[in-house]
Amino acid sequence: MKIRHLFAALALFILPVAGHAQAILTVSGNAADGATVSIDYTADDLRALPRQTILTNNNFVDEASSFTGPSMRDLLGDIVIERDSEVLLTALNDYSVVMPGAHILDYNVIAAHDINGVAMTVRDKGPLWVIYPMDDHEELQQPRYNNYLVWQLRSIEVK
């Protein structure tokens, strides 16, 4: 049954309970040799990656906040990204948006897991929120860039 499959998939993204390290993010795409690559990250995996902190404002917070998490470039690992690549970002509630590969190459875009030093839960746009360094680049302050700030990020697919 369709609904059953959906929930089976959703179950993968529930915050890991002690002893049950479950993947919360899946990153997929092609490596330089053309092989398909798919990486599953648990919350611990993500926290083990180099951290970036961005202090910025956006349309969904009341004031400039400090966001911490791995950069998108680091998340991609061996997956090749070009300027004209299409990066499909999908959220837990099935919201999805296609981000141009150039954004990842030009800006330090991160998948934040902490806001102001506190881990984000599903109730608070967590566990992962795509953040652009908007305050550092004037051009990123155009309203349309807010469309790429996907919260409750579930998967990244590079096409």
Added chain:
Amino acid sequence: MKRLGPTLRRMAIVAMVIALAGSMFGFRTLYKHVSAFEIEEHYNPVWIVNQIEFEVLRFDDALRAFRLGEVTADDVRLRFDILWSRTGVVSSGRVKDVILSYPSIVSAVKTLKEELKIEDPVLQSLRDGDIATAERLGVRFARIRDEIHRLTLEVLDLKTRSDAAARDHFEMFTFWTRLLALGTTASLIAFVIFAWNSAERARRHADEQERLLIRARAASDAKSQFTSVVNHELRTPLTSIKGGLGLILGGACGALPEKAERVARIAYENCERLGLIINDLLDLEKLEAGEMKFDFQRTSAPRILASVMQSNDEFANLHGITLRLDKVAEDAEIYADSSRMEQVLTNIVSNAIKFSARGKEVRLGVSQCRGQVEFTVADDGCGIPEGAVDSVFDMFTQVDSTSKRAKGGTGLGLGIARSITEKHGGAITLESRLGEGTTFRVTLPAYSSEPAHDLALAETAGATPA
């Protein structure tokens, strides 16, 4: 619109500035409205409410699936958390600002949050297979679902109305923007016309100046030509006529009958007068053109005076006038072109002779006082009326216009004399009593050993000191 007044031009400029400022203000306001509109479109209240309704439905669906044993209690909790996060999204950032103008959404979100808080402990303690709790939650959330759906319809209606208002707003702005753009364009056209007009005027002015310059050059050429004509075409034959008459009168052609001699003498005298007039005219032309050359020399003033006496002696005799030398400062020296100074004094002396009655005398003198050398020529003639004293030096002027014919002359003499004296750094003055006589005074700086003085004088006169 040949020439627009400066006031009108200023008004047009002010109008243009106002129109431009208005347009900028209009565009800025329009931009702000468009931005606000864009944000509202982006975070459309209908979309916000739809998202909430969608998550309520999905949670409701999860409860149903749970009751059927298709999903676990964790699956239901995840749906509950996602629904919870929805209420958080509408309570912060720009989305919060947008829904503030929709009190029904604010109130519904508040109610939903409270409901979620109440049911949170129930959800957290939900165990797999607890159908009874799931059913109770289902009933409760069915009511919430209906309320949210009603809210969706209400917001949709509100949004439709606000869109219509926004459209009206935009239409008004478009109208004003068009009007201002029109004003700006009109001002710009006016400005271009002004600029064109002023350029055209400047061009006409330049043309006129060029035309005047050409005319002035032509006039100057004509004058030079006239001088040349006077010099060669008049004076040369006159000299030959005068020479011929002189020979005839001198008896070169034998003795003349008395009548013929009288006629020949009149002709000879007239030739002489004509020669003088031509000389005057040439001098005048040279003075005006600044081309008169002076040969400045250290000169004895009494010697100049003696020379003048000598050359006017015959003329004085002819008029029955005695020339008498008055006081003479023997050692007075001037720095002058002696022949030109003689010309000046001769002119004054000959005037004195002409305007004195037969048997009278003309007294000449030269004195030196405080660095000035003064020549005086005094007569007991008819005198000059008080009002006419100033005009005797004007060119082509004789006090009594009838006297011009009686006494002869061009009326240029005194004017030329004054110009020549001024070129020497001096001045001519006169004192006159009507019916008693006139005294002319020609004052010149005494010769100085200081070279600077003489050099300056020479420069004034346009000649190099010898």
